[in-house]
Amino acid sequence: MPRPNPYRPYRPCPEQQALIPDISGNSINGLDETEPRPPRYIYWNDPDKIAHGALQRWFYHNDPDNQALRLARQDRAAITDFKLPPVAGPKPEYDNSNNTTELLEQVKEFDFEMTGITAMKPEFLYHNTEIDHQWVVMIAVIHDYVQISEAPRDKAGAEVVRQYGRAMRGAMQTAAWIRNRGYDAEPHTGPLAGKLLMIPPAIACGFGELGKHGSLINRQHGSNFRLSAVTTSMPLKPTEAPPMWVDDFCINCRIYENACPPGAISPDKQLVRGRRKWYVDFDKCIPFFNENFGCAMCIAQCPWSRPGIAPRLSKKSPAGTRKTWHFQNHRRMAGAHRLELWTYGFGDRRSTN
Secondary structure, eight states, X not given: OOOOOTXXXXXXXXXXXXTXXXXXXXHHHTBTOOXXXXXXXXXXXXXXXXXXXXXXXXXXXXXXXXXXXXXXXXXXXXXXXOOOOOOOSSOOSOOHHHHHHHHHHHGXXXXXXXXXXXXXXXXXXXXXXXXXXXXXXXXEEEOOHHHHTTTTSHHHHHXXXXXXXXXXXXXXXXXXXXXXXXXXXXXXXXXXOOSBOSHHHHHHTTSOEEOTTSSEEBTTTBTOEEEEEEEESSOOOOOOOOOOOHHHHHTTOOHHHHHOTTOOBOSSOEEETTEEEOOBOHHHHHHHHHHXXXXXXXXXXXXXXXXXXXXXXXXXXXXXXXXXXXXXXXXXXXXXXXXXXXXXXXXXXXXXX
16 A cells, blocks of 8 residues: 555645646647657746746746745856857867767766767757757756755755756856867756757667656666756767666556656556657646645655665666667766766667657
8 A cells, every 4th residue: 555645635726726728738748649749848938938838937936935945046047157168169180989088088077977978869859949969968967865855845946956057057067168179069958948858868878768757767866867968069979878677667666656746647658749658747747846846756756766776776677688888977976076987788679768
């Protein structure tokens, strides 16, 4: 028997109820659509241009005097003052292998824990957007688990804001370094959505696989991290990682479903824009998210997110021997970055999310 959920039953407050638009967020997301198409903006965008803009405004004005959130947002706002340098020249005479080696060495000096690289693909972009770069450098920052485990209280919300700020700083540092090398580069950071989706290129670069809760699961950190990215014209080589077979775990796990106060997490995959994938019900999720500091309960409750658990669970995944992939993970240890490089052997089965 699951433990009683102290947040159920949940009903949106009257103020939010009055702001919910007639169109379903799930319809905008493409739920039950049989044909593939690019995603459209639904949240975290210009509130005047999205159907749920009034709800987004409400979120930012909810509990404006909360000290934890106010201080975290002030720190993040200061990072946005960073000015990117112009693209320098001439470009060095390096090939993609040398560029990749130097980039992965340099980012060890920056304030984030994971780096991955993948080639740009059209499916990484929102509807009617373009990015004239050939490569995506993905960045991940790790939450303080003690803080995020407070979800859905304000301490967890402030921790999310802090880590978005750290991810933003890391993307700006990386873009600045690439520009100083003579190549164009642009940072892409959350929580507001730009042209670039975050999860598809993060999967492609080897960060992890999509979990039932709609977030990535990584073999070292579970879902306990936030993403940012840099797109660039610098020739690079992709990073990849072995499959984790997260589906095999999530199919049998009921923790998310029982923990989610509004019941937004489905036990089964859904058809979304022509693909069957794990999907979180937007219409159920967003009111509780808004009222509870950005929630984050699904990240905090995910068994993979608990310190030390993800490496043990990933070792239980089946593995073959036909192909070798490389993935780089760097993390701060005793105040300094340490580079860890693993080489894995496994079969060619990959997640389809």
